[in-house]
Amino acid sequence: MKKLINDSEAVVDEMLDGMLAAYPEQLRRLDDTEVMVRADAPVSGKVGIVSGGGSGHEPTHAGFIGDGMLDGAAAGEVFTSPTADQLNDMIEACDSGEGVLCVVKNYEGDVMNFETAGEMAAMEDIEVRQVVVNDDVAVEDSLYTSGRRGVAGTIFVHKVAGAKAAEGAELDEVERVANKMIDNVATMGVALTSCVTPDKGEPTFDLPDDEIELGIGIHGEPGTERVDMMSADEITDHLTEKVLEDLDLDEGQEILTLVNGMGGTPQSELFILNRRLQEVVSDHGLETWDAWVGDYMTSLDMMGASITVAAVDEELKELLSADADTPALTV
Amino acid sequence: MKKLINDSEAVVDEMLDGMLAAYPEQLRRLDDTEVMVRADAPVSGKVGIVSGGGSGHEPTHAGFIGDGMLDGAAAGEVFTSPTADQLNDMIEACDSGEGVLCVVKNYEGDVMNFETAGEMAAMEDIEVRQVVVNDDVAVEDSLYTSGRRGVAGTIFVHKVAGAKAAEGAELDEVERVANKMIDNVATMGVALTSCVTPDKGEPTFDLPDDEIELGIGIHGEPGTERVDMMSADEITDHLTEKVLEDLDLDEGQEILTLVNGMGGTPQSELFILNRRLQEVVSDHGLETWDAWVGDYMTSLDMMGASITVAAVDEELKELLSADADTPALTV
Amino acid sequence: MVDEPTQQEAIRAAAEAVADRLEDEKEYLTELDSAIGDADHGSNLARGFRAAADAVADDEESTPEELVKKIGVTLISKVGGASGPLYGGSIMSASQTFEEGVTAESSVAFAEAYLDKVKDRGDAQLGAKTMVDALTPAVHTFKKSIEVDELPPLTAFAKATAAAERGVEYTVPIRAQKGRASYLGWRSVGHQDPGATSTWFIMQELLEVADD
Amino acid sequence: MVDEPTQQEAIRAAAEAVADRLEDEKEYLTELDSAIGDADHGSNLARGFRAAADAVADDEESTPEELVKKIGVTLISKVGGASGPLYGGSIMSASQTFEEGVTAESSVAFAEAYLDKVKDRGDAQLGAKTMVDALTPAVHTFKKSIEVDELPPLTAFAKATAAAERGVEYTVPIRAQKGRASYLGWRSVGHQDPGATSTWFIMQELLEVADD
Ligand SMILES: Nc1ncnc2c1ncn2[C@@H]1O[C@H](COP(=O)(O)OP(=O)(O)O)[C@@H](O)[C@H]1O
Ligand SMILES: Nc1ncnc2c1ncn2[C@@H]1O[C@H](COP(=O)(O)OP(=O)(O)O)[C@@H](O)[C@H]1O
Ligand SMILES: [Mg+2]
Ligand SMILES: [Mg+2]
Ligand SMILES: [Mg+2]
Ligand SMILES: [Mg+2]
Known part of the structure; x- marks a missing residue:
């Protein structure tokens, strides 16, 4: 499989340099790390909001750095958590x-690397809090799993936390709204093809032309179920029903929806899903307050999509629609 | 090949409905057409800016409708020009x-369909002008071709014309800046894979795992040359040299660059190209005024990219950085 | 000259036959367009001619000229792409040659007007690897067979259709100068032009219907 | 107890051997991780252990404890993912058992401390289909062989390595409860755990080096 790369080991490094070359005034890369921060970090008087994780989910994470969203983002190797020392560097650079x-x-x-980083930062007297996003309803949260995964709903958490911090709120308050968002968001995804990591150079899993994977994560993992190919409407119905079942919302509830592309999906197809999604949620008596469509949290070149629904109240609506100015999202 | 669609004949219709569901306050679809216009079209006192072409290039064209850019966009079938009657409907709806x-x-x-539409609109006493974008340097403009194709550089033309019209300039002036932009922009593209049209359901051309197509257009046409796979840097060098050769700029010239993804390319790879692009233009003594990176003018799910360079002066810079508020671009 | 109602029936039957044939050839034409174009010629024409056949199917009122014009107008609004204005616009504008009904003479006039309009709109000369390469020998042969050789119209049209086939084959070894295939430069050599091919298919169907 | 300088050499040689082995097994481990994870375990470990081996290669100053700690710290900062903190953090924290040098007793202490730390950090019990499933039988066997059966250290470690292999095989038929494989639910059954496998490979190399 072909890729526009020079060397599979240099992908993250060169991507970050290319990103910096595109946004030299907004971003700064910490020396000798794969950490990107706001050019003006730390922003004095403001709680720092940081994120990070494996690479391959672009525009997540660094694409959401900027006014009203993230102060820093650490990029691990493709689909591999960043290391604790770099997370610590990021936390230090974003603490005002x-x-x-x-x-x-x-x-x-x-989680383990962020925890270690948090302990390291605490030793430097930085107050660090962690919120853990687990919006993926495909994976049951039970004793028999390591809990639900964090997927596209994370973008809403970045937005809400970033907006609250931009208001000048204290860490407690910022943490509270982030957790409120987490408690009210659910996602489920589908893959039509596997992604190809630069390192492996071949599809992570084989998926015949007449089958799809339901309940995939964002790391090229197989999903929870393999089924026969279905129409866009059938897929949307299936994903949306699972998501709504989990959220169990009252009629008339206002919601924010997201149809997220996995990287290799034409935008036209995402809109085809959105069309059906809006029919389904309206059939459930829900009120769409806003609908987002696009590539927010990808899996390299995977063809597929996820559907996210979040219940929103006045507070969340205000935070979600507050100004944001980042490479990947301007509100 | 799998796609998130219901019916290959309904792709454009359902995509437009899904888009409308995402931007109900910004967009309006003309009844019984595949034409999308600003919700508040025609904007009184303002020259209307319209575009259109085959579908499959999303976010082009309708994604650029909004304040500071397009008033209307007509969507043909996938890779097929819209028909003259719908173009005429669009022109009428956008003329204030x-x-x-x-x-x-x-x-x-x-060109033929827009010409016919222009003649129809003229019969209704609407003043219509056409500017024709032909930024693709892969195709020589000679007696033996139908001229150079219009590709990703079109986005800059939308932006410049839209900004000028938003200033309240007259049609002559808007046409002048659009042509100025056209005269100063050049693009060349590469494909790693063919795209798959919903109709055909299979790759338009076969491209082995160790070869790429240089000089592709945006309709899944094969390129001008098939060569062995190269590294990202080699590809960038090749495309950029061709583009710069065509533009023949003086040292110190300020430029705007665009690394445009063809739809199936991970964003990380676009940044890897941008990194090298900036090195190359700087080696040529050019000054990057701004660098855009992203999926602006796609070919469905094609993996590949194009590189665009535009020479900018004070007037163009002002227009390119003027406010714009559209689904796909916010400035 | 046949009765007018019979002429309208023949036009409707021809439209139907062409629509059926293009549906059958949809994949083949798109295949040809994949090699040197953008893989849509088959669906463009199948969609357009089906709509055109439907548009005239129940029209019992119109004159032959009006029916042909309606076919052209429908093609303009349903085909899109390059072939939409070329096929549709040229049929529409040539339709006026049938003002006095369809005769051998008016058919020659139609053919000439149609060719002129295609060349005018598309600006393609012979040898540019387009539909013009099938159309030109067909129209020239048709005109000469009727006007010089005074052959019966059906024989003349059969010869014209054979000439179109020769034109289709002629498009294979030459380099495109117009249309999307021109973007390929030398790589277009060795491929058959989709628009020339569809032109020939349409003529074959017209011949069938005229023969009945 | 061997001479201290020899211990350091052995540690450097072991690090080198492990790095080489993991480079050789990189594709295989990633293959295993493709089936039930995210296709990076091989490159994570190959990258990390190469860096760790390099980090200690020219270090002539450090004590055995410091060398082992350095390996752990390097893994923490180079591996990432789940295996980074598990391997790196546990090696780092268990390194203090070598305060007095590497002996049979301190090796048992190291093994126990390492296992405790992995379980503590990863919160995985036996049978969750993780590296813990290879590690636990290995550590239990090692401890018993030394402390109860009083076998020579090399023999004990050979038995421990064989026990680890048993653990690797045990991961195949069971359902994952931790790590990415747990997302697959029942579909994880029938696949071998990458982390258990790499644990076993590493032990094989340590055995080789100890044997020399
Ligand atoms: N300038 C032209 N003059 C005459 N025929 C043309 C011209 N351009 C294209 N064609 C014909 O149109 C055909 C392609 O039609 P079609 O695929 O439907 O449209 P598009 O090229 O817009 O996708 C070509 O095979 C060629 O015969
Ligand atoms: N909670 C855990 N406890 C113990 N081992 C674990 C745990 N989670 C994962 N592992 C081990 O880590 C291995 C995967 O490592 P790796 O692929 O490098 O990291 P990641 O899963 O982050 O991609 C698994 O095969 C498993 O043996
Ligand atoms: Mg990983
Ligand atoms: Mg076309
Ligand atoms: Mg075509
Ligand atoms: Mg892994």
Whole structure:
């Protein structure tokens, strides 16, 4: 499989340099790391919001650095959590003295490395909090799993936490709204093809032309179920029903929806899903307050999509629609 | 090949409905057409800027409708120019009495249909002008071709014309800046894979795992040359040299660059190209004023990219950085 | 000269036959367009001619000229791409040659007007590897067979259709100068032009219907 | 107890051997991780252990404890993912058992401390289909062989390595409860755990080096 790369080991490094070359005024890369921060970090008087995780999910994470969203983002190797020392460097660079909130997706690697980093930062007297996003309803949260994964709903958490911090709120408050968002968001995804990592150079899993994977994560993992290919409407119905079942919302509830592309999906197809999604949620008596469509949290070149629904109240709506100015999202 | 669609004949219709569901306040679809216009079209006192062409290039064209860019966009079938009657409907809906500028990409189908539409609109006393974008340097403009194609550079033309019209300029002036932009922009593209049209359901051309197509257009056409796979840097060098050769700029010239993804390319790879592009232009003594990276003008799910360079002066810079508020671009 | 109602029936039958044939050839034409174009010629024409056949199917009112014009107008609004204005616009504008009904003479006039319009709109000379390469020998042969050789119209049209086939084959070894295939430069050599091919298919169907 | 300088050499040689082996097994481990994870375990470990081996290669100053700690710290900062903190963090924290040098007793202490730390950090019990499943039988066997059966250290470690292999095989038929494989639910059954496998490979190399 062909890729526009020079060397599979240099992908993350060169990607970050190319990103910096595109946004030289907004971004700064910490020396000798794969950490990107706001050019003006730390922003004095503001709680720092940081995130990070494996690479391959672009525009996540660094694409959401900027006013009203993230102060820093650490990029691990493709699909591999960043290391604790780099996470610590990031936390230090984003702390203005008001403390730092880490938005972590629920993967054991991410959680363990962020925890270690948090301990290291605490030793430097930085107040660090962690919120763990686990919006993926495909994976049951039970004793028999390591919990639900964090996927596309993470973007909403970045947005809400970033907006609250931009208001000048304290760490406690920022953490509270982030957790409120986490408690109210659910996602489920589908893959039509596997992604190809630069390192392996071949599809992570084989998926015949008449089958799809339901309940995939964002790391090229196989999903929870392999089924026969279905129409866009059938797929949307299936994903949306699972998501709504999990959220169990009252009629009339206002919601924010996201149809997220996995990287290799034409935008036209995402809109075809959105068309059906809006029919389904309206059939459930829900009120769409806003609908996002696009590539927010990808899996390299995977063809597929995820559907996210979040219940929103006045507070969340205000934070979600507050100004943001980042490479990947301008509100 | 799998796609997130219901019916290959309904792709454009359902995509437009899904888009409308995502941007109900910004967009309006003309009844019984595949034409999308600003919700508030025609904007009184403003020259209308319209574009259009085959579908499959999303976010082009309708994604650029909004304040500071397009007033209307007509969507043909996938890779097929819209028909003259729908183009005429669009022109009528976007004329506030100040006239309408059509931004046409140089394909015989597009040009012929826009010409017919222009004649129809003229019969209704609407002043219509056409500018034809032909930024693709892969195709020589000679007696033996139908001229250079219009590709990703079209986005800059939309931006410049839209900004000028938003200033309240007259049709002559808007046409002038659009042509100025056209005269100063050049693009060349590469494909790693063919795209798959919903209709055909299979790759338009076969491309072995160790070969790429240089000089592709945006319709899944094969390129001008098939060569062995190269590294990202080699590809960037090749495309950029061709583009710069065509533009023949003086040292110190300020430029705007665009690394455009063809739809199936991970964003990380686009940044890897941008990194090298900036090295190359700087080696040529050019000054990057701004660098855009992303999926602006796609070919469905094709893996590949194009590189665009535009020479900019004070006037163009002002127009390119003027406010714009559209689904796909916010400035 | 046949009765007018019979002429309208023949036009409707021809439209139907062409629509059926293009549906059958849809994949083949798109295949040809994949090699040197953008893989849509088959669906463009199948969609357009089906709509055109439907548009005239129940029209019992119109004159032959009006029916042909309606076919052209429908093609303009349903085909899109390059072939939409070329096929549709040229049929529409040539339709006026049938003002006095369809005769051998008016058919020659139609053929000439149609060719002129295609060349005018598309600006393609002979040898540019387009539909013009099938159309030109067909129209020239048709005109000469009727006007010089005074052959019966059906024989003349059969010869014209054979000439179109020769034109289709002629497009294979030459380099494109117009249309999307021109973007390929020398790589277009060795491939058959989709538009020339569809022109020939349409003529074959017209011949069938005229023969009945 | 061997001479201290020899211990350091042995540690450097072991690090080198492990790095080489993991480079050789990189594709295989990634293959295993493709089936039930995210296709990076091979490159994570190959990258990390190469860096660790390099980090200690020219270090003539450090004590055995410091060398082992350095390996752990390097893994923490080079591996990432789940295996980074598990391997790196546990090696780092268990390194203090070598304060007095590497002996049979301190090796048992190291093994126990390492296992405890992995379980503590990863919160995985036996049977969750993780590296813990290879590690636990290995550590239990090693401890018993030394402390109860009083076998020579090399023999004990050979038995421990064989026990690890048994653990690797045991991961195949069971359902994952931790790590990415747990997302697959029942579909994880029938696949071998990458982390258990790499644990076993590493032990094989340590055995080789100890044997020399
Ligand atoms: N300038 C032209 N003059 C005459 N025929 C043309 C011209 N351009 C294209 N064609 C014909 O149109 C055919 C392609 O039609 P089609 O695929 O439907 O449109 P598009 O090229 O816009 O996709 C070509 O095979 C060629 O015969
Ligand atoms: N909670 C855990 N406890 C113990 N071992 C674990 C745990 N989670 C994962 N592992 C081990 O880590 C291995 C995967 O490592 P690796 O692929 O490098 O990291 P990641 O899963 O982050 O991609 C698994 O095969 C498993 O043996
Ligand atoms: Mg990983
Ligand atoms: Mg076309
Ligand atoms: Mg075509
Ligand atoms: Mg892994």
